[in-house]
Amino acid sequence: MSETKHTHATPEERAARGRAARTLVPRSSHEEFAPGADRPDPVEVIERQSASRVPELVPIRYGRMLESPFRFFRGAAAIMAQDLAGTPTSGIMTQLCGDAHMLNFRLLASPERHLMFDINDFDETHPGPWEWDVKRLCASLVIAGRGNGFSAPERTGVVRESVRGYREAMDDFAGMRNVDVWYTRVDADELYKVLVEQLRPRTARRLSRTLTKARTRDHLQALDRLSHKVGGEVRITPDPPLVIPLDELLPDVERTRLEGQLRDLVGGYAHSLSSDRRALLAQYRVVDMARKVVGVGSVGTRCWIILLLGRDDRDPLFLQAKEAQDSALADFTEPSGYGHQGERVVAGQRLMQATSDMFLGWERVTGLDGRQRDFYVRQLRDWKAIPKADTMAPDLMRLFGRLCGATLARAHARSGDRIAIAAYLGQSDSFDRAIARFAESYADRNEHDHRALVEAVRDGRVTAVSA
Template sequence: MTETAHRHLTPQERAALGRAGRTRARRSDHAEFAPAPDRPDPIDVIERQSADRIPELVPIRYGRMLESPFRFFRGAAAIMATDLAATPASGLRAQLCGDAHMLNFRLLASPERHLMFDVNDFDETLPGPWEWDVKRLAVSLVIAGRDSGFSTTERARVVRTTVRSYRKSMGEFARMRTIDVWYSRIDAEELYAAMSARLDTRARRRVSRTLSKARTRDHLQALEKLAGVVDGQLRITADPPLITPLDGLLPGVERKQLEQQLRELVDRYALTLPADRRALLAQYRVVDMARKVVGVGSVGTRCWIILLLGRDDSDPLLLQAKEAPASVLAEFAGASSHVNQGERVVAGQRLMQATSDMFLGWERIEEGLDGRQRDFYIRQLRDWKAIPQAELMTPDVMRLFGRMCGATLARAHARSGDRIAIAAYLGGSDSFDRALVRFAESYADQNERDHRALAAAVRDGRVTAVSEGSA
């Protein structure tokens, strides 16, 4: 029975379906993780991903993943997707983030200029077992806790709090009217109130500074950092290989060809925006563009930053056009219903987020000189964003942060999955919470083994890694 069909059953019937999921996977079954006997070599997995990436940027990706087990985990979504496919599942599905580690929960601006807390990165989004997102979130917290020297007990408290928040929030959404689930959101003031009541004075000040700083991280601040005046004209500042304007990438004729392709990308992507946003975008003109290296797992995929100006040089708009390959979940959860992978990302983001970037859209173009068509999604480069700093969190702060992440992920899943069935599966006991504590620790051990395998591959010359300092 499809998820849509579930919604036409009575609440009692949907709850019964959720409880029936315990026959497929008991809640305690989620505690177990052991690598499959035929588990692929993790280096082979990430090397396959790298095959279609920009060759000179791939060593930067490996260099970033080498820095720590946590940085490795951020770039290893494909490895974990392989492992999650072999874990127990209730049979209930929702739209997944696909890469729900803790740093993909952050402060964002709504089009109405409210500061919100939400899921951010949707490169891997796809419908799939809701458990996969919760497990990736729990593991990320354990790995971050280990990096910060938290004890086993402290890490367990963080994970239990996070998963309990997901479970209890899903129960609350199960009791809500459908429209109220879609209205639900966590704004900055609610976040501050929830955290400050449980924090000491020093921690409250840090949270308050983070909220204030987020409001300054807009396109004007990004422009200050990324652009300057060259021969009287505003241009993106080169910082190769991390930021490389077109002039530094290709000779004249080839550069002109790529520039034209990217201009066409902006023009054609506008058709995927609502009419009012198309009218807004039409008031800007493209003045410069550059290749940018982003993230950890995304390094090597094509990513362009495009500088547009409105009225004058003090009226900038910075767009990011990011390549969208197929989701790493597709092999295990099923291919996307969207032919364009950029549309897959945009549709998943709009479905999971309470409110999305007003310039979010997609397009497919023949990008580059190899004649290949590639899918992209486009959004603002920066708009009131603040990324959590795991290394600065105390155990209590990380526990409260996990609580907000759990509630946010439950809300995101409740919009697309059968919230009544998922809530019934989870039930009122802490069986699932305790199971994920064990799973997260076991998988963090595996992540450390995979991290060591990458280090060995670099030492043996199997792959090449470049540190940021030498990039």
């Protein structure tokens, strides 16, 4: 896991390191994106990932990636990881999200029942150059902007505002005491008070409704939406192929074995929780399980939802156990320090998030095929709300991009050398302008890669289905 290796250097020495990096890697050089002729075929990269996934679910992944260049991008973290490995970096490392596209920034609940804004998805988290997360975020903003019909100047404005948010926030963090950086978080209600005067009335009302709705997305709402009663017993409602309960997925003997393994997973993963949370988990009993298809990039990885009940049928806890495979960044940067991929995900999430899911943990499970697989576990839904990129106007996406940039800076400042990064970025907009040009170039390449997948499906090379 990435750690600050210059903890005992003086602030002046750390700032000097950042400024010195400009000589070797000018900020303007980050606009460069010129993949060579040996760049791997993007469809081959996706197919290699798919080889370790559940075969009958892989066509769903391709179907989702076909829908638009933006949805393709969301599933193409492995492709971009290879591309980023060939781009300039300042040499300053931090813990990366690894998949910092705009829809991985959202509202979520803290254990103290505060609605927060933070990064959410950490499947690809890994130590690496801080620039890689910034570039993936900004590329996603351009691709989403193109999908919404934004003009080139509007897209440039969105990206530059996002990078400025990152740069100015990092400068603020550089001046803070270490512990104050770790205390920093974005409370959604406080954020609303700041943003409401900058938003159009209609947009402000929509944001207010989003905050209210997020608080309704709890376990009781999940119980009503995802379950029903059979013979007086609460059971997960089938929604094939996206949600399939165990009793509909496998024959009796295999189902019994898998059910036992998942019960062992719930009991075993408790070791990764703090003692108080283990005590809370022990008050729940497992009542049903189902396979679930999630996301875009994660489709095909093994994912289970597990329904537990506490004091009665109206005291539910939905856990999601998701397979953790190697990070898409693993082959292109320093080792993570973890042999257990679930622990890698959890440790990265705890390091980067201001506050994490109280039931977040990990476990290793031996599957029906005899292979060991790593999982991480978290609550299925708890006050979460995902932004709707396709409905954002340019002014709203500018504000959202700035918020994402500042949030990413806070996440990086917790593990990386915030003083060196801030000194490297400086006070000018040189880096901002470079990333805006990079993001446009990468959006061009992403559209080309998306067309390659469309052609592969049309030619019968891969199979895609809508679900």
